Amino acid sequence: GSGSKGSTAAGSSGGTVKVGLITKTDTNPFFVKMKEGAQKAAQEDGVTLTTAAGKFDGDNAGQIAAIENMVASGVKGILITPSDSKAILPAIKKARDKGVLVIALDSPTDPQDGTDALFATDNKKAGELIGQYAKAAMAGKPAKIATLDLAPGVAVGQLRHDGFLAGFGVAAGDPSIVCSQDTGGDQAKGQTAMENCLQKAPDINLVYTINEPAALGAYTALKAKGREKDVLIVSVDGGCTGTQAVKDGKIAATSQQYPMLMAEKGVKAVADFAKTGTKASGYTDTGVTLISDTPQTGVDSKDTGFGLTNCWG
Amino acid sequence: MTTSTAPYADLTGPTLARRIMTAPTAGPLAALVLACAFFSLATDQFLSGGNFSLIIQQVMVVGTLAIGQTLIILTAGIDLSCGAVMAFGSIMIAKMAAEGTVPPLVAIALGLAVCAGFGLVNGLLVKLIPLPPFIVTLGMLNVAFALTHIYSKEQTVADLPSQLTFLGNTFPLGGTDVTYGSLVALALFAVFAHLLSSTSWGRHVYALGNSSEAARLNGVRIGRLTIGLYALAGVVYGIAALLLVSRTGVGDPQAGQTDNLDSITAVVLGGTSLFGGRGSVLGSLIGALIVGVFRNGLQLMGVASIYQTLITGVLVILAVTVDQISRKRTR
Amino acid sequence: MTTSTAPYADLTGPTLARRIMTAPTAGPLAALVLACAFFSLATDQFLSGGNFSLIIQQVMVVGTLAIGQTLIILTAGIDLSCGAVMAFGSIMIAKMAAEGTVPPLVAIALGLAVCAGFGLVNGLLVKLIPLPPFIVTLGMLNVAFALTHIYSKEQTVADLPSQLTFLGNTFPLGGTDVTYGSLVALALFAVFAHLLSSTSWGRHVYALGNSSEAARLNGVRIGRLTIGLYALAGVVYGIAALLLVSRTGVGDPQAGQTDNLDSITAVVLGGTSLFGGRGSVLGSLIGALIVGVFRNGLQLMGVASIYQTLITGVLVILAVTVDQISRKRTR
Amino acid sequence: MMSTQTPTPVLQARGLVKRYGHVTAIDGADFDLLPGEVLAVIGDNGAGKSSLIKALTGAVTPDEGEIRLNGEVIRFNGPQDARCHGIETVYQDLAVAASMDIASNMFLGRELRRPGPLGSVLRMLDKKRMREEAAEHMADLKIGLRSLTQPVETLSGGQRQAVAVARAVAWARSVVVMDEPTAALGVKESGQVLDLIRRVRDKGLPVVLISHNMPHVFEIADRIHVHRMGRRAALIKPGDYSMSEVVAIMTGALTVDEDGGGTVVADAEAAKAAGIGTN
Amino acid sequence: MMSTQTPTPVLQARGLVKRYGHVTAIDGADFDLLPGEVLAVIGDNGAGKSSLIKALTGAVTPDEGEIRLNGEVIRFNGPQDARCHGIETVYQDLAVAASMDIASNMFLGRELRRPGPLGSVLRMLDKKRMREEAAEHMADLKIGLRSLTQPVETLSGGQRQAVAVARAVAWARSVVVMDEPTAALGVKESGQVLDLIRRVRDKGLPVVLISHNMPHVFEIADRIHVHRMGRRAALIKPGDYSMSEVVAIMTGALTVDEDGGGTVVADAEAAKAAGIGTN
């Protein structure tokens, strides 16, 4: 798309249709993949994609500014992964009042009808799946759990964490959770956190991680202690590196999500809106799949062959 | 002996033209104008009242923080806690008002008071022990950040009473919608520009930043001046908190995490020296606007976000280069 | 006239005892020892060789960055780009080596060279135009950050050749496993401590930081010295990149995002003045260890994450307070 | 010298001590300033003169000893306290704010406000009047200045010193203390400062003048306080001794008799070198 | 005065100009320093003396004019260039590194290395030797010092000045330039510096001495360069004029005849005030 110039107002028939995509950050591979999916769909549908991102996970002000600037530049619709489910609502409302179609990707706003539509995975469910998997894999062994979380107050992290505990069947604050640490989803921080957890409770045998980089950091720390074989690591995301790590046996299981799919559907919806004037609405679940090469009875899962063909980064 | 009795050429002060040319804000202003000119040519949507109103709204929170930051930096200090203090203030105001614990205006007053309290503690530690401002405010950053999350229980606070969001409302001004909050921020800049340039207090702040020892020997009470400055900066962060709440319509515990660096950037882009004693709040306003214009303009041009980061990096360096060159020329 | 011909009491230099008491690192060291004592009492797992080895591994990357940061801060500069430059260096080394474009050792050399290049550009901008270090390195932070993500395509690079991860391997030392990387970092500290305290170059660095004008008038070539320092700091960041890669076993484009503030914190905690001319790299090592001990100890105590942040904030302030008090007492 | 009946000293100190680490800058110093006199303080480099007057003007808190103002024991909590008591000081390192201009420096801490509500409500400074008055004070000293609005950091050494001197004289109400006020000044300008000191004395204010310039000291001082190795070595009248004798006292070659009047050779060789025969 | 045949000047300048904004600090100044002479540079405060010698020693780049060293046109790219040519300078603001000790300051830019591989391989400094030599140089000036290892920022004004003077004299190989080297020094210490200057001249090195102290100037100078309002007003021999005549030239009351020798009253009233009858 080259002709961004000349399209003065939203809906002007002659110019190209502009679609905005606002992700939480620029740097998480999950969102990068989402952008790729959007770019591909934009090319197919003949619309122009512009992107923006918050400066960090939770940067609400940055996302608001991005919405405003996109509306000013005359976009037809905005796809957004809201950093904060509530805080973004007033800005979205202003955009919608100006006739812009706003679709939430990956996680909902609160309330969900703050946006026209939602294309997302259920993060809580993703957590539950690996929780159930872990419960089955532990086979009644008493668990000593470490959780490597995201950051204070970021909804995705909270939902996955809660889901994991629910799926595993323990309550928050249960004595079997011997160590919890924020990692920001970063591999080096994940490693440091795991090292310290092992120092604190050497008999940890189950590790939940917010995403696969944190999981790989934990794996490195466990390996240094020679514990990588007898500790179960479960994670969420389903990126290609992560799925490969499941295949390599570093991670036992991961809940795979599909960011490209969300973005593709989102761009299509905006393109449709531009053509037909009908707005997408409601919740479309883009699905989550448990990936593991060591399936457990009673828990549905697919193998890494499936995982690697459907992974996103 | 003729030289000594001859009237000084500049007894009446510099001429207006010279004043504008040599004003320390001339360089940043030139950079801002250049940036605006560029984006006006590059995109159709940039040059409009609505867009400018938007930019001002977008920078008003960081800009207001930059006022407090300027005060601290003028004393050769630095404040890493400003964003975190603002976040705590905003969540406090929002939560108390939304839960109806106290009337909204009382909530605002309490929020300002708490922010002032944080500033006061910063000031006391910096001056009385004394500790380096960098470490004190870094520690306070962690404390305020943690308190924000503990107090808010990680919950965003919505459904705020209208007194809290009033400043986010707009009124038409020459065909453009302007928020009341933008006016408050601009008024605040005017007040502090006046205080710093035209009152005794302002002189003392600059003298303190130049050399705290010289200021002390000249009878400036540097202890209470410094502590007062940190507390006052806290009040300004409280006002920023209110502006933030009114702009976003919610109390958000995640707010302000990069605002310390952003506000320092605005201050330094505005020509204020990190070594204290030289600079102005108007420079900081211009500095904040420069960054805002870059972000807005690049977005309007449809530059992909990672390239926006790249280009912003280069542009920030270019902006101070313009400043530097314009200084050399007028010297 | 007796005073002038009398031998000076301190012609032979201060006594060893006095030297230790008045060393600028005495305060930070006291804070570190206090922290260690506290955590040894508070948790059973803290006081062990294995745990100390772990702490050193955890701080070695930030600690190495802090060496470069110290160099810059001693000249009254500041480097916000260190973490981003390191991230770019590490992804470059990892990617080139993993893809087999060049042999691993060549990849390492190229990585160091690129990091040095970033430093060189910083130095040239700071000295030749001249621009404030804060802005230059802020701009470079954005540039290096964006380039890292563009170059890596956001992909973590795994399956590195063993030459790259060698420094992450351990060898037993008195019953404790120590990584080679820890040794490299400690050796680097020793080298720079020597260079700064015992060579002409070190003297010139301090003189430059004290007053660049005085240094210039005394014939110190401040231009090339400054530029060289920034480039050298870049090389050190390159070494940090290698240590990072060897520690995590992957090239990670997300690395280093908070390391600029962390390294500055280590430097300031170590007693180095942000106004230049006073401080030491050993102080920075101690500063980095203080933060590492806090994080490790609090986690061993089982403190919840958000309270760790809160307590770290308070402890950081306490640590410099200890430093400050110990300085007053020995004066 | 102190045996005759004297009026209550304006400023007095007994047994002042100030230590910096292993350096004792003031080592049990006494000090007496009588009303209306010009008291010169002389001594070798490093004798502790500046430290002494810093302690007397609240810039430094002495470790031991007591200070009296008009006979009453006083403790200054910082220089502003001394200023409140009308004591103005020219410090050796001048204590000027480098990036500010002459008028701002001269009025630092007592800025003039505009008349009317602009001043009382908006608290606006009367920059023009401050500039004019500053120009007058500088003209008093006949200092050649090419611009009034340049930052003082760009002034020549002498110009900067003149700013500090003019400031102290303009504001003093009880005592003026000057630490080497003419060190960087030219012949003409130094003369002006001496004139100024005389005028201040004629107004009835006592002046403390630290100087290494013996002709100046002998020209203007009513009494001379000789400082040596951190304490007062002698307090004499210039008429009673020759310049070379005073220098000899300063360097320790001579000491002054306890009961006043005579001198004793302490170091014969040194005294010879200083050109004093044994008396 | 320049009519007699003279040897090639060691350091010479013609038509130097240096402007700072609307202040012209050097306004077409000439300068001549002959081999082996002590040349005093005198002038009112703000006349531009310091600016002149800054331009001559590479510390400032003049806007116009040319500088010759031993007859050859030269451009200094910074002070280190002048130092490479053996020119050492004591700047008025001393240019010392505040937090470093005396020895480090004295050897700044030419530190001594340890003998053997410690020095050549590890490049280790010989701190002990530097401290000892620094102590010797300071002892030469007979400056009272209580500690050698304290940072120079804690030294007294005179002590700090002595460090700068000792440093310049220790290193000069062709010219020594001193900007008011005795301003903060005591009587005895000033005498030592004058002695030092004589010793330097006796070694054959020319010395440029800026001073406001006329007795010193007349005691030691071979020629006097009178600076006034940014340029050289006269170049005279001290024997040819009285001290008060020289002061009158400095302040502009008298001007020197073009063809040397006599003086002309330029400002009768001023000349009277300066104590000069019309001649």
Ligand SMILES: Nc1ncnc2c1ncn2[C@@H]1O[C@H](COP(=O)(O)OP(=O)(O)OP(=O)(O)O)[C@@H](O)[C@H]1O
């Ligand atoms: N802050 C300080 N720390 C350590 N030593 C100090 C400090 N201030 C002064 N001194 C020392 O105290 C002694 C007296 O210094 P002071 O400045 O009072 O001398 P002075 O008589 O004024 O000398 P001068 O005539 O050179 O100005 C000196 O030896 C000096 O080095």
Ligand SMILES: Nc1ncnc2c1ncn2[C@@H]1O[C@H](COP(=O)(O)OP(=O)(O)OP(=O)(O)O)[C@@H](O)[C@H]1O
């Ligand atoms: N960096 C500068 N910026 C602006 N003006 C300057 C600067 N340096 C010097 N000047 C001005 O140039 C003039 C000459 O200054 P200079 O220091 O050379 O005088 P000087 O003869 O050395 O005086 P003094 O005897 O007081 O030291 C003064 O009026 C001074 O204010």
Ligand SMILES: [Mg+2]
């Ligand atoms: Mg003194």
Ligand SMILES: [Mg+2]
């Ligand atoms: Mg001068």
